[in-house]
Amino acid sequence: MAFIELRNLSKTFDGKQVLRDMSIDIDRGETVVIVGGSGTGKSVTLKHIIGLLKPDRGQVIIDEHDITKMPELALNQFRRRFGMSFQEGALFDSMNVYENIAFPLRRHTKMKEADIRARVEECLEDVHLHGVEKKRPSELSGGMRRRVGFARAISLKPEILLFDEPTTGLDPVISDIIAELICEMDMKLGTTTVTITHDMKVAFKVADRVAMLYDGQIIEQGTPEQFQESTNPIVRQFIEGRAEGPLTDID
């Protein structure tokens, strides 16, 4: 049985069906990257995995627990097994960097302040950031905000890491650094990782398996090598970034 199972998920927003009987299995320790164009339901999928959204139909089974049937309080507790990094970092702007990373530790552990400080420093070390503890999120660059978001996501040593568009809006060099960082964290922490992105370079760099979401369903999946050799015309157009093809014909 897979560690994370999305079974026949369907989700509609304001009459628009975003997910359509979507299914995917993710094994423990595996790094899966879900790619797809804008508005294809990548973020919606990720939010279903952590229970931020409830599907209209279907199941989300994590470690044999169907989280779609969990009461809110139990789900809240269950989320401690997750770490999630958001698109723009979603750092709490009323707090500085230190307080952001210390937030889950203060809330969910009985650690002393000295231990919290040590853990925050360790997390910042993991994302290669130094001397930013007292800075406010507004004083950080886009790349630094993402990295602080990563540090906050790993502070409780989660089993599952979710990355929502970790490189969107960043220059290619910073994007590569972020991709390296995801690989490093993955190796060091041994987590099960799900990343969503439309950046194919990042996808091929970090993934054990790449899956493509299109029209609310997974239409192709495989190792980065298998994925690059796909003959599916939609996948081909997406990988090659061409303006002409089935993706744009339908639009």
Place this chain on the structure above:
Amino acid sequence: MTTILERIGFVFIRVFEQTGLWFSALWDTVRWTFRRPFDGREWLRQMVRVGVDSIPVVVLTAMFTGMVLALQTFIGFRRVHAEQFVASVVSLAMLRELSPVLVGLMVTGRVGSSMAAEIGTMKVTEQIDALKALATEPVQYLFVPRIVAGVVMLPFLVILGDFLGIYGGYLIAVKMMNTNPVVYQQNTYQFLTLNDLWSGLIKAAAFGLILTLTGCVRGYYTTGGAEGVGRATTNAVVSASLIILLSDFFLTKILF
């Protein structure tokens, strides 16, 4: 015709929907208030924000309301030779009605709006999702400290408003209208009962709940980026002010 009926129906549905959200958030807040962890530091921070930081606004509002009330009643009562009742009218009006309502409305403008803007911005920048992802219930972390602060601090602000309103009336009557200060003071307390004070304080706590809960709910259900945050802020002030004014009537009817 259908369009008009549709519009009326839409308005009714929206009013029922908003009322439902409001009461559902109130119930969630009550449930989460008594669950661990208790964030004492955040509770204190919100009490300072709602209470201490609102003192200058309350001082000016209450003082000038007491002054103008004394001035107006003095002018009116002189016509029927009833100037001795100015003090009683000022004190009764301030304690029973003006201080709670005016403090409620002023704090709504100052605090309710900023709560809606703050929580609304958190919503559109995914900070609320981040809270949930960090296994933190937004109602417990955001609503509870703000609403507790509103319920606890508004009565203190109203006591301050009562005192300053009465003092403002005293200044006008004694310094401008040459009323005997000792007689004015005696008349101030002559017709007051403890119930006048209590009913004002109960109203204050109710208004504190209304303005903070409305600010939180409006912020929490914000959609649509910066424009949505602006809309939520305006709606929070308008809705909370209306609910305060409407509930004032019913509370007065129940409490007196």
